[in-house]
Amino acid sequence: MLTRSILKSRNSVSVKGAAVVLVAGAIALYACSKDDDGSGASIGAPQAYPPTAAVTPGQLVLAAGTGSSSFVGKQTAAPRANPDSAASLAPLASAAALGTLVAVEPSTDSEKTAMLDTVKQRLFSEGPTNLLKLVKNVDDRMKEYDGRVASMSTAPECLSSTPVDLSTVFSVPAASGTTTFPLFGQCQETINNGGMTLMFGKKDTDWYLVDGASADLDGSASCVFSMSKISGTSDADRVVDGYMAVDYQGKTDNFTGSTTLMHFKADVAAGTLEFTAGGIGIGPNQVHTKSNKEYLYIQTQDRSLSGSASLYHACFSAADLSLTSLSNCSALQSSLTLVSLGTTAAGSYIGGGSSLSVPATDANNVNLTGLYAGYCGKLSTAFSGVAAFK
Numbered sequence: 001m002l003t004r005s006i007l008k009s010r011n012s013v014s015v016k017g018a019a020v021v022l023v024a025g026a027i028a029l030y031a032c033s034k035d036d037d038g039s040g041a042s043i044g045a046p047q048a049y050p051p052t053a054a055v056t057p058g059q060l061v062l063a064a065g066t067g068s069s070s071f072v073g074k075q076t077a078a079p080r081a082n083p084d085s086a087a088s089l090a091p092l093a094s095a096a097a098l099g100t101l102v103a104v105e106p107s108t109d110s111e112k113t114a115m116l117d118t119v120k121q122r123l124f125s126e127g128p129t130n131l132l133k134l135v136k137n138v139d140d141r142m143k144e145y146d147g148r149v150a151s152m153s154t155a156p157e158c159l160s161s162t163p164v165d166l167s168t169v170f171s172v173p174a175a176s177g178t179t180t181f182p183l184f185g186q187c188q189e190t191i192n193n194g195g196m197t198l199m200f201g202k203k204d205t206d207w208y209l210v211d212g213a214s215a216d217l218d219g220s221a222s223c224v225f226s227m228s229k230i231s232g233t234s235d236a237d238r239v240v241d242g243y244m245a246v247d248y249q250g251k252t253d254n255f256t257g258s259t260t261l262m263h264f265k266a267d268v269a270a271g272t273l274e275f276t277a278g279g280i281g282i283g284p285n286q287v288h289t290k291s292n293k294e295y296l297y298i299q300t301q302d303r304s305l306s307g308s309a310s311l312y313h314a315c316f317s318a319a320d321l322s323l324t325s326l327s328n329c330s331a332l333q334s335s336l337t338l339v340s341l342g343t344t345a346a347g348s349y350i351g352g353g354s355s356l357s358v359p360a361t362d363a364n365n366v367n368l369t370g371l372y373a374g375y376c377g378k379l380s381t382a383f384s385g386v387a388a389f390k
Helices: 002-010 049-054 058-063 109-123 131-150 326-334 368-374 376-382
Strands: 171-173 178-180 187-191 196-203 206-213 223-231 239-247 259-267 272-280 286-291 295-301 311-317 341-343 348-351 354-357 364-366
Touching: 049 131, 049 239, 049 259, 109 286, 109 295, 109 311, 131 239, 171 364, 196 376, 206 376, 223 376, 239 368, 259 341, 259 368, 272 364, 286 326, 286 341, 295 326, 311 326, 368 376
Parallel strands: 272 341, 341 364
Antiparallel strands: 171 178, 187 196, 196 206, 206 223, 223 239, 239 259, 259 272, 272 286, 286 295, 295 311, 348 354
């Protein structure tokens, strides 16, 4: 029954061409009792979507299609852009040659607005990197696990097992080189001949999740991966911190769809959402944003604007996403805490009938050809010490 329910969910998140849909988010492991009539056991989820949406500018929530239906019905979302043009993927100078870039404002207001449009289209509208939809998908899917546990006469033993420290399994970009992401597991399950893996656990008051698919439904090697931590004891102080990776046609160096590593952090008490991504098929090869209840700060490296290798930034009102003075976002700019993600030049991007080289950006670069091995490639062996969910 579980296999059937997961495959049903995976039909909506499989990797097919450019239409990659990434599952992101986290789940919580609440105290479970073993009830002989099957009515007392459950996996509770301190949902990832409500706190994330709560600190996201309302117009971005609507653009993502996850807000109130009474408003979404009146929203005409801009269509997602076609695969990147040759102009937008024109090779840049190497990161070493560029040195440390200093963000500058685009020369025109229309170019600043174009930065916002790209963020809306690639990160907050229907498609493979729709952040809020990805987080919401996990909350919805975890309800299936609640149902499964509730129907059992005895709760799975793994729910009360000692958390296993898995913090050294996955490496993520750091200010210099790489670092680790805190991760603990109590339960794990692998299905579809090892192609799909779920691992979760609770340590103290924090919850952890890894959810990944190392193969598409047609058997091709593709990577869809999320790794998250949820902190806090209620929605009022919730912090959701997550990495997401997508690698279409993994293990190759030819990319025909969205291939990226993303990192986001939603902090309810601070009222902020911070997001960064490096990859191809996401518009600019480097993007970093942060918002609070008043403003949205956007920083990108985008070859389609008025310079070939500049790091651009702009400020917008959180209320209506109208352009405002960059000085209003000075606090957001100075408080960026996530490592800005860009891409390492590797392989070629096949789109629009042509093959284009993937440029590097001046950031803590993501090696696109290493995404599969670094994330989904580890799923089948990384959690052997974690108790099975059964």
